[in-house]
Amino acid sequence: MLSYYALAILLALIQSQFKAFLLPLGVIIFAAGQKKDPAHVYGLAFTVGLLVDLVSGRLFGTTAIFLLVSAALTVFWTRDFEASWKTLALVFILLAIGYGFMVTRLGF
């Protein structure tokens, strides 16, 4: 999991340069899809979410909530099969649409 942490933290710092909040989300979905221990995936989502909030000026914890829910949904959806990259890409797209809805409609 350390490599996932390293990659996600790096992406969380980079995302503020490129308006690419969804980069860390990709790592979390990938980690969940690779059937890593869910507890570790949630820890990753929580940590990275707080970091994203810290660098982007959102309320501390809001991104963590979104990433935690995303991680749980991915774990739930892919629990019974080996998820291919196509499946994970689909999960990513759906969650990205969900995020877009939250931003435009709910002012997240």
Place this chain on the structure above:
Amino acid sequence: MVENNYTGPVGRLNLPIFGSFLFLAIVLTFADSRALLDPLKDGLQIVVVPAERIIFGVRSGVGEVYSLGKFWKSGEERIKNLEERNRELASQASRTRQLEAENGELRGQLGVASLPERRRLPAAVLGRGRYLALGEGSRSGVRVGQTVVYKDSLVGRIVDVSPRTSFVELPIDPGVKVPVKLNNSGRARGITVGQFNSEVLLDQVAQNEQLDEGDFVLTTGEEQVYVPDLIVGRVGKILSAKTEIFARAEVDPLVHYDDLTTVFVLLD
């Protein structure tokens, strides 16, 4: 290699751990909405802000190398354009000096004081999401609502502050409205509105007012949201027909927000 740590249907989701993290995240969100987490954020930003500066520096370096490559590709033509532009600017500078002198004399005659000088706090740009992130925060005197400039151009307004960082809402942000005036011979006023495609639209200009491409668009300072007489941009393509009630036009900002490395916060 795939590790499978799942033990059964209940253990798969690990709901207690998920619930604990979720609860903690909600508590943190609530606490931050009450500004209770500033000391914690301050401590974390001691580490995060320098890291962001390094990453921004690397990104700027890569951008400069890319620009240099493009420059060499079209070098000769670009140099000619720059020389021509340089001549134009020299001519404009001369005219500006003349106008400044006239302006000073007129102010003296009318007894009008110059605009109050505000302390300008230089702030390094840390990145750009929806907002422009700056490496100065409440510890340096930055407050929500303060205007941010680059030279004489408007960059935006501070909308969020933490102890060591702050965030600037740009005029190109969708829905942001800035009361403006034009510096042409008339007294045209209007508002600029940020668009979803990162452009700025000038709107609400009365049709009987003169509106020409190239006019400078300046802040009016109305409603005390922005400091007056800052350049928002220049009038670009005129979009409205003469039959419409209000004139509309595109505004070309003079500041390239993605290229900014240091800006100035006008402190109170």
